[in-house]
Amino acid sequence: MRAASFHPCRRAAAVRAGVLAGGVLAAAVALAHDPSADPEKTEAWTPVPPVVATPVGAAPSDAVVLFDGSGLAAWESERGGDAPWKVADGAMTVVPGTGGIRTRRDFCDIQLHIEWRTPAGTRGFDGQDRGNSGIFLQERYELQVLDSYDNPTYANGQAASIYKQAIPLVNASRPPGEWQAYDIIWKAPRFSDGGGLLAPARITVLHNGVLVQDDTVIAGTTEYRGAPSYAPHGCAPIYLQDHGSEVSFRNIWVRELQAR
Incomplete structure (x- = not known):
């Protein structure tokens, strides 16, 4: 019985998929250890938007x-x-x-x-x-x-x-x-x-x-x-x-x- 062959295109695709997966994993590991990736680094606390009351059927409070x-x-x-x-x-x-x-x-x-x-x-x-x-x-x-x-x-x-x-x-x-x-x-x-x-x-x-x-x-x-x-x-x-x-x-x- 003839051994199954692995088509070159499929082999190349598998290689690319492996490289991509490896790259994603490496990026995730790098982000996990990167202090700039802390979610607090991208939180803006000021300026605080002023409160505007919006009563039903009436004008906003700042109108x-x-x-x-x-x-x-x-x-x-x-x-x-x-x-x-x-x-x-x-x-x-x-x-x-x-x-x-x-x-x-x-x-x-x-x-x-x-x-x-x-x-x-x-x-x-x-x-x-x-x-x-x-x-x-x-x-x-x-x-x-x-x-x-x-x-x-x-x-x-x-x-x-x-x-x-x-x-x-x-x-x-x-x-x-x-x-x-x-x-x-x-x-x-x-x-x-x-x-x-x-x-x-x-x-x-x-x-x-x-x-x-x-x-x-x-x-x-x-x-x-x-x-x-x-x-x-x-x-x-x-x-x-x-x-x-x-x-x-x-x-x-x-x-x-x-x-x-």
Whole structure:
């Protein structure tokens, strides 16, 4: 009977496996005796993150509450003076023709939560005429508010678009008359002392809990006509637009983020 032969390829594979196993064992032994492999060497105890309370249905404990349904003290008219919008049933609603409103405080990098609702009655309205408003970060960069539920329009002008710049990843819109939410991470643009752009603004947005803008780079200020561009500026208010529709807002709060 012929003795079984060991194929050269199998022999080479066995040799390689033996070498690999030996190498892994040697590395494990070396790590066991290496004082730098002590798990405590890779533990960071400082800085200790501050505690933020997150009560259900309420703003985080470190948030600036901009609207809780009780009044518009944190807002002013774009034309100067008190904000002229209507407050009822825990919501504030655009009064068409009175102009937009803006926060009395300026903001740079923020986390912003804001809930909004377009009018339930849509007969005779479509496209950009249906539930149109906008949230302007630093008064210059618009995140579109629009009734985009079964309402075709240009994609970079629908709800959750960076108006005329960035199309949302998906359309997460609810029907008109239902409350919706944006959760926004905003990183303000950086400018040099001479006014040059060091870093463009960036935005991440969740619409009704769904990611729709993923660290999107902002090309510049929002423009209805023409190309966006940058001009140096500092922190600035959050601005809500009057676009002729009775859009409502509620539960607005902001957390100021520390630059890293």
